[in-house]
Amino acid sequence: MAQLRVRTEPLNRHLRAAPQLFERLRERIIALDLLPGMPLSRVELMDEFGTSVTPIRDALQRLADEGLVEIFPQHATVVSRIDLAHAAQTQFLRRSIELEVVTTLVRVADEETFGQLHTILTQHRAALNDLAAFKRLDMRFHQAMYEAAGVPDLWALVRSRSGHIDRLRALHLPIAGKAKAILRDHGRILEALEARNAAAAQRAVHEHLSGTLTQVAAIAKRHPDYVRES
């Protein structure tokens, strides 16, 4: 069978192979380049990346930890179907943390923090037409809040569990005005923080993080084979 993939960038031989494989595969799965249900053949991956099975095994194990692949011992490894329960729990997790983050920031944030957030928000507004930059700055705004609240690791934790949600986003229809809504929400959060108004900040976070999973039912109906029946 002819490989449709144009070519695979070779791995950096001076770095550990397993983490690089993990990142490459994770990106492909989240971009739906590797589709849910697709089997991952170790020998194919060996050929493609020019390594042996050990680093591939390590990478697949870590992907399994994040729920992006399922390993059936002595049988097969396949890209996992999108787990709506997992996505919902991750969303719950993120909301929980960010509510506490803004509550903390209302107490402890200083002018430097506010300056950072304003800088990011300004760049973010300017990137309205650059999708990649827009996403990056969206994440950086949240990351900056986690760091200022003293919990940078929890941002990494949320990111590491976001695989299923990211795949749902990749299936989203583009929503008119979504980007502007994000900018508006970030503005409201920052405004409430500067006003030292915890209740308003929590309301803004709650609103910001509640809309994400609304299209889930429609997506599940449109792509039943990508979603875990349960």
Add this chain to the structure above:
Amino acid sequence: MAQLRVRTEPLNRHLRAAPQLFERLRERIIALDLLPGMPLSRVELMDEFGTSVTPIRDALQRLADEGLVEIFPQHATVVSRIDLAHAAQTQFLRRSIELEVVTTLVRVADEETFGQLHTILTQHRAALNDLAAFKRLDMRFHQAMYEAAGVPDLWALVRSRSGHIDRLRALHLPIAGKAKAILRDHGRILEALEARNAAAAQRAVHEHLSGTLTQVAAIAKRHPDYVRES
């Protein structure tokens, strides 16, 4: 050098070796049977458990993911020192989630949930003098709340990050009245839930989860070599 360990229970040969090794080592590290800074030799572990290096490598990798060991490539693998920043962030994580859990339960909990929690609390009170059972029922109370709120995976997540906190607890001096305070807090939480009083439930959770890290400074001073300088 003579091994002080009496004997090592052999692994179950019908199950995967790596997960069993992971659990065994995790328990020993958390019980401070393996002390922070102690090197973990793969050949010693091979001898002790009668496996080859592959499952040992897998187990150590997972322990490194949870922060319980540090792997220095081409050099050594050692039991990690207790990371106070990691512990604090995990406590933040747990508090965030449980505040949202009780907020959710105030809305959605039914009589069956309340019945479960009452049953656990009753058993918990009866186990005041059985330390192991007391700890188990403490955890089960929280676990039951997570499950009733629809986020069972988040309980597992919190547990998987609790290694550093658990080791701090193992260094705690026994605090007089600690057990009764736990029972009192659980009672208050359940009471607030049944009254459908979100604010009271949040206050009770906050109080319940804030006392844990108070002795940290004293512990760090008493065991400077067990704690990560940072």
Add this chain to the structure above:
DNA sequence: GGCCGTGCACTAATGCATTAGCGTTCCAAA
């Protein structure tokens, strides 16, 4: 002549490659 610094070689431990072993699945034949 003694001491300090540099460099090389040896040791040890991890990452990776290779191979053996074994369980599961699927298909075909009775």
Add this chain to the structure above:
DNA sequence: TTTGGAACGCTAATGCATTAGTGCACGGCC
């Protein structure tokens, strides 16, 4: 329909390559 066998692919074992750390020796300097 049931059973047996073959293929597939994951786990585990073994061996090799790579690299960080250590100690000793040599040379230069005080």
